[in-house]
Amino acid sequence: MKTQIFAPDEITAAAATLRAGELVAFPTETVYGLGADATNEAAVKKVYQAKGRPSDNPLIVHVNSVAMVEQYAAEIPAAARQLMAHFWPGSLTIILKIKPGVLSKTVTGGLATVAFRYPDCAPTLALINAAGVPLVGPSANTSGKPSPTTAQHVYHDLAGKIAGILDNGPTRVGVESTVLDLSTAQPVILRPGAVTQADIEAVIGSIELNHHQVKQDEIPKAPGMKYKHYAPNAQVYMVRPDADWQQVKQWLQEQAAPVGVMATDSILQQLQLPATDLTFSLGTDVTTAAHRLFDGLRTFDHHPTIKQILVQAFPATGLGLAYMNRLNKSAGGQYFKY
Incomplete structure (x- = not known):
């Protein structure tokens, strides 16, 4: 077709x-x-x-x-x-x-x-x-x-x-x-x-x-409640809002393979990552981050060498609740640990 x-x-x-x-x-x-x-x-x-x-x-x-x-x-x-x-x-x-x-x-x-x-x-x-x-x-x-x-x-x-x-x-x-x-x-x-x-x-x-976890034999009343969602090919890790990004930078420098990083412009400027690591701007705040989240996750699917993606998390309030709902499912609940 x-x-x-x-x-x-x-x-x-x-x-x-x-x-x-x-x-x-x-x-x-x-x-x-x-x-x-x-x-x-x-x-x-x-x-x-x-x-x-x-x-x-x-x-x-x-x-x-x-x-x-x-x-x-x-x-x-x-x-x-x-x-x-x-x-x-x-x-x-x-x-x-x-x-x-x-x-x-x-x-x-x-x-x-x-x-x-x-x-x-x-x-x-x-x-x-x-x-x-x-x-x-x-x-x-x-x-x-x-x-x-x-x-x-x-x-x-x-x-x-x-x-x-x-x-x-x-x-x-x-x-x-x-x-x-x-x-x-x-x-x-x-x-x-x-x-x-x-x-x-x-x-x-x-x-x-809602805080109800839909069981395997239960029909969800709305999309996104039961099945895996929003996941690119690489494993996504959430970076907590209070994270020390200098520690993140040090960890990135220790990796043999390139790692994708999705963060706001201010964070990316702090990191000053070399060209071997691929970055994607989430803009300036949670509003732009929500707008760009899915585009960023999809961008890294075009880079088969990227097996890990670090994504900046935001407090789960206001629009941040929707952003973190999608990011958490994309990451399978996994947070970055150094």
Whole structure:
């Protein structure tokens, strides 16, 4: 299969491809999603096949209006409507109970709930409108690999496996949306993102942050809760926020093989590493670091001699919670030790 790159002015052609039951990756403000008609079970199954995704991992359904959610949701609680008014379109995914039989188990993972998202990306909203259906949209990458933040990342993983990619350049946020479960009595963040716990609580009051570890035989309610995610080929190690980077520099100098380093510009300037070590700038702070994290992890996949990557950690507060959630999974919980 030849994978076509659609420009933002080729929405009609991309939508026709989706209506024909094929897969088209699309941009959002967070990462690129792998799109299929959410009402076409055969098309949705192709998403799992293309990604190599476990079949019990539910899919987020992307919409371009609250009215589209109303077609599928059993009810939309008042808290959900408040949050939709404040954060949609945007980086907040909301889990709701759905009407029986409106979406296949291939979409829901067999659950009675679905995660809905209204992305803040004009070409994709136009794509949904032209297709006339909501789109499933897990990250458009090989399952377990870092999420794609450019069309080129998508092409690297899925060329020849999907029909097309709608290219809108690099994404703005860089980490996936916050997932909030409103299908239960107590709202719970299942996956942190750019919309923080404090942001949500300012609108609807107290919510919880999920600490539940999904068991092997349990179906997760949201993506990213159960399986290995965001991992490049090399082993990633987190470098604690209070680390002595001069010790890190000394360790790097003792290594026979080159090591990848991802850190802010100020840290990289401190290290003054020789050309034998490859570096990737995370910018100036946690905001730029979140935006660049996946791009950096993918960059080192193009350097097969790199077997270890050190990545600067940040305090897990605000956006740092989302950043550390992704980095921790990428590293398998491993911290740098000297």
